[in-house]
Amino acid sequence: xxxxxLDAMGGDFAPRATVAGALQSxxxxxxxxxIQLVGQTSVVERELRDLLAGEFAGQSARxxxxxxxxxxxxxxxxxxxxxxxxxxxxKPDSSMIVGLRLQAEGKSDAFVSAGNTGAQMAASxxxxxxxxxxxxxxxxxxxxxxxxxxVVLDSGAxxxxxxxxxxxxxxLGAVYAEDILGRDNPAVGLLxxxxxxxxxxxxxxxxxxxxxxxxxxxxxxxxxxxxPAGQCDRGPIxxxxxxxxxxxxxxxxYEAVAPMMLGIxxxxxxxxxxxxxxxxxxxxxxxxxxxxxxxxxxxxxxxxKSSPRAIxxxxxxxxxxxxxxxxxxxxxGLQSVAGEGEAA
Amino acid sequence: xxxxxLDAMGGDFAPRATVAGALQSxxxxxxxxxIQLVGQTSVVERELRDLLAGEFAGQSARxxxxxxxxxxxxxxxxxxxxxxxxxxxxKPDSSMIVGLRLQAEGKSDAFVSAGNTGAQMAASxxxxxxxxxxxxxxxxxxxxxxxxxxVVLDSGAxxxxxxxxxxxxxxLGAVYAEDILGRDNPAVGLLxxxxxxxxxxxxxxxxxxxxxxxxxxxxxxxxxxxxPAGQCDRGPIxxxxxxxxxxxxxxxxYEAVAPMMLGIxxxxxxxxxxxxxxxxxxxxxxxxxxxxxxxxxxxxxxxxKSSPRAIxxxxxxxxxxxxxxxxxxxxxGLQSVAGEGEAA
Numbered sequence: 001x002x003x004x005x006l007d008a009m010g011g012d013f014a015p016r017a018t019v020a021g022a023l024q025s026x027x028x029x030x031x032x033x034x035i036q037l038v039g040q041t042s043v044v045e046r047e048l049r050d051l052l053a054g055e056f057a058g059q060s061a062r063x064x065x066x067x068x069x070x071x072x073x074x075x076x077x078x079x080x081x082x083x084x085x086x087x088x089x090x091k092p093d094s095s096m097i098v099g100l101r102l103q104a105e106g107k108s109d110a111f112v113s114a115g116n117t118g119a120q121m122a123a124s125x126x127x128x129x130x131x132x133x134x135x136x137x138x139x140x141x142x143x144x145x146x147x148x149x150x151v152v153l154d155s156g157a158x159x160x161x162x163x164x165x166x167x168x169x170x171x172l173g174a175v176y177a178e179d180i181l182g183r184d185n186p187a188v189g190l191l192x193x194x195x196x197x198x199x200x201x202x203x204x205x206x207x208x209x210x211x212x213x214x215x216x217x218x219x220x221x222x223x224x225x226x227x228p229a230g231q232c233d234r235g236p237i238x239x240x241x242x243x244x245x246x247x248x249x250x251x252x253x254y255e256a257v258a259p260m261m262l263g264i265x266x267x268x269x270x271x272x273x274x275x276x277x278x279x280x281x282x283x284x285x286x287x288x289x290x291x292x293x294x295x296x297x298x299x300x301x302x303x304x305k306s307s308p309r310a311i312x313x314x315x316x317x318x319x320x321x322x323x324x325x326x327x328x329x330x331x332x333g334l335q336s337v338a339g340e341g342e343a344a
Numbered sequence: 345x346x347x348x349x350l351d352a353m354g355g356d357f358a359p360r361a362t363v364a365g366a367l368q369s370x371x372x373x374x375x376x377x378x379i380q381l382v383g384q385t386s387v388v389e390r391e392l393r394d395l396l397a398g399e400f401a402g403q404s405a406r407x408x409x410x411x412x413x414x415x416x417x418x419x420x421x422x423x424x425x426x427x428x429x430x431x432x433x434x435k436p437d438s439s440m441i442v443g444l445r446l447q448a449e450g451k452s453d454a455f456v457s458a459g460n461t462g463a464q465m466a467a468s469x470x471x472x473x474x475x476x477x478x479x480x481x482x483x484x485x486x487x488x489x490x491x492x493x494x495v496v497l498d499s500g501a502x503x504x505x506x507x508x509x510x511x512x513x514x515x516l517g518a519v520y521a522e523d524i525l526g527r528d529n530p531a532v533g534l535l536x537x538x539x540x541x542x543x544x545x546x547x548x549x550x551x552x553x554x555x556x557x558x559x560x561x562x563x564x565x566x567x568x569x570x571x572p573a574g575q576c577d578r579g580p581i582x583x584x585x586x587x588x589x590x591x592x593x594x595x596x597x598y599e600a601v602a603p604m605m606l607g608i609x610x611x612x613x614x615x616x617x618x619x620x621x622x623x624x625x626x627x628x629x630x631x632x633x634x635x636x637x638x639x640x641x642x643x644x645x646x647x648x649k650s651s652p653r654a655i656x657x658x659x660x661x662x663x664x665x666x667x668x669x670x671x672x673x674x675x676x677g678l679q680s681v682a683g684e685g686e687a688a
Contacts, residue, residue, distance in 0.1 A: 146604045156537060159545035193500060193592040201503035201589045224596030228604035245545045246590055248537040250597060252568030257601050260490045260572035270614055 001032040002322035004315050005099040005108040008039030008047075009077045010115025011311075012304050015039060018114065019047040020055065021311020022069065027062040028312065029319050036108055038072045038099040045071065074098035080304060084118035088126060096120060100127040103297045110298035110318035112289055114306040120299060121157055121292055128297035133334045136161075137294030138169045139244070139301060140176050141251055145230030151177050151186075152227070152240045155290065156248035163206035166190070166241050167214055171333055172293040173239035174216055179324035180291075180317060186238035189222030191246060195233070197221065203243070211241075215337075224250075289314030297327055345376040346666035348659050349443040349452040352383030352391075353421045354459025355655075356648050359383060362458065363391040364399065365655020366413065371406040372656065373663050380452055382416045382443040389415065418442035424648060428462035432470060440464060444471040447641045454642035454662035456633060458650040464643060465501055465636055472641035477678045480505075481638030482513045483588070483645060484520050485595055489574030495521050495530075496571070496584045499634065500592035507550035510534070510585050511558055515677055516637040517583035518560055523668035524635075524661060530582035533566030535590060539577070541565065547587070555585075559681075568594075633658030641671055 008018045022035045037044050048069070056064050076094035078087040091097060096115055102108035104127050113120050125137060138154035153173045158165065170188045177186035190208055192200035197208045199221060211218040219234045226232040227240060227250070242250075289302035289310070298321045302314045321327070352362045366379045381388050392413070400408050420438035422431040435441060440459055446452035448471050457464050469481060482498035497517045502509065514532050521530035534552055536544035541552045543565060555562040563578045570576040571584060571594070586594075633646035633654070642665045646658045665671070 146607055159537070191593060193503070193589055193596075201587075204589075224593040224598075225600035227597055228600040242593075243545075245537055245548075246593055249535060249568040249586075249590060250594065252537075253571055253594060253597065254568075254601075256569035256572040257598075258605070261602070261605050263490055265609075265614075270609075 001034075002109045002319050003034050003036060003107070004318045004322075005036040005038055005072070005102050005111045006311070006315065007095045007099050007111070007113035007115050008037040008044050009074070009095040010113040011302065011306050012080070012114075013306065014114065015043055015047050017306060017308050018311050019044060020051055020308035021306070022315065023051055023056045023064050024308055024312035025315040026064045026068055027059060029316060031063055031068075033319055034068050034070060035315065036070045036072050036099070036102065038074050038095045038102070040075060040077075040095075041071050041073045072098060072102065078116050078119045080116050082116055082119060084116065084122045087116060087119045088123045096123055097127070100124060100297075100299065104128060109322040110300065112300040112302060112311070112314045112318050114289075114302035114304055114311065114314075117156075117301055117304075120301055124292050124295045124297070124299040128295040128299060130294055131296055131331050131334050133337065134168055134294045135165055136168075137292050138172055139290050140173055140293050141247070141290045142181070143227060143240075143251075143254060145228055147230030147236055148183075148238070149181065150227065150230055150237050150240055151181065152242065152247055152251065153293065154242065154244035154247050155251045156244045157292065158244040160245070161203065161243040163203050163210055166203065166207040166243065167210040168294075168334075170211055170214065170216055170218070170239065170241045171337070172330060173241060175326060175330045175333055176291065176293060177238040179326040179329055180320050181238070183238045185217045187219045187236060188216050188239040188241060189219050189226070189232065189237045191224075191240050191242035192221035193223065195221050195223070207241070289317055291317065291321060293330065296331070298322060345378075346453045346663050347378050347380060347451070348662045348666075349380040349382055349416070349446050349455045350655070350659065351439045351443050351455070351457035351459050352381040352388050353418070353439040354457040355646065355650050356424070356458075357650065358458065359387055359391045361650055361652050362655050363388060364395055364652035365650070366659065367395055367400045367408050368652055368656035369659040370408045370412055371403060373660060375407055375412075377663055378412050378414060379659065380414045380416050380443070380446065382418050382439045382446070384419060384421075384439075385415050385417045416442060416446065422460050422463050424460050426460055426463060428460065428466045431460060431463045432467045440467055441471070444468060444641075444643065448472060453666040454644065456644040456646060456655070456658045456662050458633075458646035458648055458655065458658075461500075461645050461648075464645055468636050468639045468641070468643040472639040472643060474638055475640055475675050475678050477681065478512055478638045479509055480512075481636050482516055483634050484517055484637050485591070485634045486525070487571060487584075487595075487598060489572055491574030491580055492582075493525065494571065494574055494581050494584055495525065496586065496591055496595065497637065498586065498588035498591050499595045500588045501636065502588040504589070505547065505587035507547050507554055510547065510551040510587065511554045512638075512678075514555055514558065514560055514562070514583065514585045515681070516674060517585060519670060519674045519677055520635065520637060521582040523670040523673055524664050525582070527582045529561045531563045531580060532560050532583040532585060533563050533570070533576065533581045535568075535584050535586035536565040537567065539565050539567070551585070633661055635661065635665060637674065640675070642666060
């Protein structure tokens with residue numbers, strides 16, 4: 001049984017998209033799971049009423065029932081344009097802070113927000129705290145590929161990472177791939193500019209050596225070309241490790257490539273409907289939100305432009321994280337490494 | 345009048361693809377231009393004979409004539425797998441070294457190779473030398489976008505760049521965009537992870553400040569998403585500056601995205617012919633080779649898998665570089681900056 005707190009006020013299309021996403025997800029997740037809608041009660045109530053009487057009318061047999069939803073009052077809202085630090089300190093009664101605090105107090109199991117990403121990162125670190133032995137959390141994003149989806153991290157939480165940090169990201173990503181994507185002994189690649197260990201910048205060369213000794217299923221360096229393919233010469237890839245600068249550039253690039261190609265193909269007269277259907281797999285919203293890995297809890301970052309479908313998928317990811325005990329799994333993994341370090 | 349030296353032995357499909365590319369280009373470039381085929385004379389002669397009697401028979405009226413081609417003997421070959429330093433020192437009579445030396449001796453105006461990229465970079469720096477004031481050369485790659493093509497540099501020559509180096513890359517890229525792509529007062533963007541000057545890693549933040557004071561048409565930070573679009577909120581982009589690690593990852597990623605999407609669309613039943621035609625613009629070979637900017641001369645790096653068409657387009661780029669006096673233009677641009685620095 002998982003209790004998922006959703007920031008009802010977060011995101012460009014909130015509260016309509018968030019509440020609708022919550023309702024969509026009720027039809028999909030197991031009946032025992034519940035959703036906590038965190039926000040201004042009157043606003044959330046109105047959306048709920050509209051949607052249950054309209055788009056979602058008559059779906060109670062499918063699990064879309066008011067009694068699986070709880071509204072948690074949070075009068076303040078962190079805006080997209082608020083500075084993270086200022087927002088976290090200055091808006092203690094915002095939906096984001098209240099939602100995360102529920103988890104710290106044991107009243108919730110996971111938090112999902114499509115709001116201000118910087119604020120969510122800062123607040124998650126302050127309220128949930130980091131796992132012992134970790135220097136930084138990382139945002140893990142799932143990239144669609146020609147084969148299976150690949151976890152890329154960090155995709156924007158950290159710039160100027162050390163080799164130690166990249167190695168920690170590899171551990172976090174491996175747990176995520178195992179618990180959420182169901183990969184067995186996930187294959188971890190280090191993003192670089194050549195297969196050979198000596199190719200790369202100073203940090204990746206050092207990280208390569210660390211990863212070889214990490215006990216992870218490290219398959220060596222992978223290149224930009226291996227990512228859309230989902231594989232390299234040495235087989236399929238489950239996790240790609242890089243610093244948040246490179247990861248963020250690549251993520252945004254990727255998000256923009258599919259629309260660009262659609263534009264080119266439409267101008268060339270290829271039927272739009274066929275394209276849209278074919279490229280559905282490339283839609284980031286299919287893969288739900290991006291978890292902030294490393295905090296002691298579950299904090300899922302969704303895109304600011306999240307549709308109800310994207311919110312629903314983020315909730316599904318949150319449920320999987322809770323069901324698979326990903327958080328404890330990460331903590332154990334890091335402890336065993338710290339233990340080895342002390343023993344050595 | 346430009347004399348273009350082509351490494352006839354360089355590339356995965358050489359000498360067939362290189363010689364065929366040279367013949368294709370003769371039909372396209374002005375009649376005054378000539379091509380110097382550098383390689384093993386007997387091998388090159390045989391290819392020429394075959395192609396002129398076969399695929400290119402009867403095209404002399406279109407300019408495909410033996411007398412516009414010169415064969416320059418070079419008995420040795422630098423292999424794709426040779427270590428750059430070893431190859432450059434150990435194979436002084438290779439097609440690559442001989443071809444670049446022609447230019448240093450004033451017997452040629454530009455060099456094009458699809459051979460070992462590392463060796464071409466090292467040999468170009470040693471034989472042609474760098475422009476005064478430059479610390480490193482950069483590889484400039486032209487990325488197709490939804491709008492006009494965009495020059496991205498560095499795309500693989502340098503990792504761990506300083507802010508000074510990124511600023512120099514901006515100067516090199518601006519000249520390239522002006523001379524080769526015909527852009528007026530090219531708009532230069534700095535690749536980062538947010539529009540705001542304070543977003544990015546330590547080097548990009550410093551480079552941002554330098555670029556604002558550079559006298560270039562600096563439009564600020566651009567993000568991964570702006571590249572496929574060819575524009576950002578502030579208008580069209582002509583040049584994108586980044587270090588060679590990020591640039592190389594992105595370039596290889598981009599090259600692999602189009603084939604991946606084609607695969608998805610074909611599986612979805614979209615007619616392959618239509619797709620191939622529509623996506624021709626995304627084919628890197630349309631845009632010829634990537635110049636190594638900063639050396640005192642013209643050295644064009646082509647993809648190892650270059651087709652005759654790619655070689656032809658690289659030769660066209662070389663001709664444009666010579667015709668537009670890009671090399672002198674770069675030298676003047678760097679001198680005027682050095683002069684300002686001394687005056688200040």
